[in-house]
Amino acid sequence: MHRTLSTLFLSAAAVLLPAALTRSVSAEDKPNFIVVFCDDLGYGDLSGFGHPTIATPHLDRLAAGGQKWTSFYAADNVCTPSRAGLLTGRLPLRSGMASDTKRVLFPDSAGGLPATEITIAESLKELGYATACVGKWHLGHLPEFLPTRHGFDSYYGIPYSNDMNRLDRETSQFALAEKESFAAYDVPLLRDEEEIERPVDQRTITRRYTEESVKKIREFKDGPFFLYLAHSLPHIPLFRSAAFKDRSPAGIYGDVVEEIDWSVGEIVASLEETGVAGRTLIVFTSDNGPWLTFDTHGGSAGLLRDGKGSTWEGGQRVPTVMSWPGKLPPGVVREMGSTLDLLPTFVTLAGGTPPQDRILDGHDLSPVLFGTGPSPRTEMYFYQGAQLYAVRKGPFKAHFTTYTSYVKQKPFPRDPPLLYHLGEDPSERFDIAAKHPDIVAELKSLAESHRKSIVPVEDQLAKVIGGE
């Protein structure tokens, strides 16, 4: 039924925009898309983004032959809303996936990504793509919300965060990771909609996601495909396979990131082996910043301020690498981009038209990808739950409310707002609001217009199993 709905939307769009839809991209010209999405990987956690002790040679190579994006944003600063934003191209508040009741979905949640939302997978399926979801979902674990109900032909992964359903509450999560006590977390592994292992052995999870992804790439090699590989790490608790144990000078966090880097190498190798590397766009990024309160088990935002759970840059700016051999001019991209932009970018490259019947917050990044023009993304909106805390336009970012992540403090209203120039001051250290009243006024007015575009919808994060 949901697929029918999505077909209807596309048909409606076709009526409105026949010219756009007749622009056909032949099956052979339809690029494959792979999104490798990490969990809590910080801006500073890759070698190419300045980490001194974590070795990421596969990502370094991917970036050297492709593009390193230095101003790329996750759709939100925590897990569930960030994923909703990526898959729908819409700010999570629009789908009820961001709220002030809870930040993310939990094992007792009854909500999830509504069927009325159109995901990248659904859009691409309509255009003839094979689709697979591997890894962490976190957009609803009840059957009606699973990847298989949102446009993915198959699913293999865990339905929510790897630290949920913790059984052993006596032991600290640090100690559990060191003991590799995966059994302390009653997290299921699903194949499509079926539970196949519980608790999942998290020590081999990155390896198994990778094997599944490589299998899918081989299976899909003849047609266009979309693979969404959402690693459940380096979210704490940290686990890695035997081959990566005690390998990194950066400790267990480094081991985990280095295994993800290995995974990227395997993906790239399988694309080369199957001869489809030249028609595959890979996007490697993260769902939000590092979880700084977990000491050496949390990552680093590099020179950015704060981390996960915050509207400072460290919360939402994520280390991003894109690659499409022979197509993307290699280099460092300093233009803005966001996971919100992936849906319109992919759908357009596949010859389709992004949904026209609803507000999309994403833009087609093709001009930046192919080096033909500036980024259509000139603004970014930073939410804490359902509240707009900050707005960026060009190099300027205004904070209307600030909050340091994961500390027991109240949000701090800022009037006048704080203003930073992210070009000259990427660490958000020097408030220049007093010097630029005009820019402050412009950003305030931008925030007001934006707020008006938000239509209240049902809060998916508030719904509890057995609840009202």
Place this chain on the structure above:
Amino acid sequence: MHRTLSTLFLSAAAVLLPAALTRSVSAEDKPNFIVVFCDDLGYGDLSGFGHPTIATPHLDRLAAGGQKWTSFYAADNVCTPSRAGLLTGRLPLRSGMASDTKRVLFPDSAGGLPATEITIAESLKELGYATACVGKWHLGHLPEFLPTRHGFDSYYGIPYSNDMNRLDRETSQFALAEKESFAAYDVPLLRDEEEIERPVDQRTITRRYTEESVKKIREFKDGPFFLYLAHSLPHIPLFRSAAFKDRSPAGIYGDVVEEIDWSVGEIVASLEETGVAGRTLIVFTSDNGPWLTFDTHGGSAGLLRDGKGSTWEGGQRVPTVMSWPGKLPPGVVREMGSTLDLLPTFVTLAGGTPPQDRILDGHDLSPVLFGTGPSPRTEMYFYQGAQLYAVRKGPFKAHFTTYTSYVKQKPFPRDPPLLYHLGEDPSERFDIAAKHPDIVAELKSLAESHRKSIVPVEDQLAKVIGGE
């Protein structure tokens, strides 16, 4: 006379070590050495070290084809002692170039690098090298201390920091930079030992250093040479030539670093054009961390703690790139190294023997350069003036005294010392001394042994013109 002295030292070494000196490297096999030394460039200020808005494509390319060193230290955390350490391979305290009286030399200083010290230039001259010094010296501006008295065939540059002899004390240095008021700093430009311009027009200084360097490379192309190019920027006040004005989204600081990056491109191009790229080792690094108190006119230490003037990592760990096409296996080097190591490395590669009659603090880094073994540098000593504040051995760093740079506070003795694991915690956030009493004891004992190796010498920084 100074050259005679240095000849005597080398002769003495020859008597002691005939076998070593008879190991001859033919003139053609003697590599050229270029050191590009920046002033106050922070660990996080290059694109490859994680800066999001400063574009350094030439250095990115140099690193991609060569080695990015992520754990490379300047010899000290401020200018004069750092430079003394680089050129002599000895901790600056051993030559009287670090002291508790002053941190650096000033225009009224009467001291400088003693003639009894042996510089890289002197060592290489003995081995048949042509030598040139271009840029900032800061090891004594009286004639007897100039580069031409320390083994350099020629000199073109400024004798001390670019913010010294400031005339306009009414205007802030920020404002002066924005107005490009180079005339507010009565800094001379020297050609060999002669003043040729005063005040030097700092707007064109990076370009002119580059032109001089390229000229020297062309002149030296047939024989082995050593070029020491010590940029006087991005030390504040910031200046750049017209071509780089308002070019970087990172503002004037970015413009300045981007002009230095351009300069690196010119150096590399001239090596290729003269056909000597394949026999030239380039080392690009910085004299200390970023001057954080100067807001957007100071750089960034990336994820490292604190900056210039501090014994935290941000003060002394510097962004370092080495390149020698066809010789160095490309990659990221996480082993330790220091500017202290350049003298023994260069002299050994040139077929010579480093001075044997004195304590050297440097090591021959060849095993790391050529990928044949681990770094001989396993320890690093961090001084504040004449006081040992911290010691690193392997991944562990113990702080016996801490001090936040450029704030009005007293040094804070730490007993027990603070202990950090720089592999897992490069930002020095989590003190683990209590968990590792054995390592604390080992580092304490290392510090004690090291202190015993220091022999008191005349304090060069205390000497004032017309003084006692």
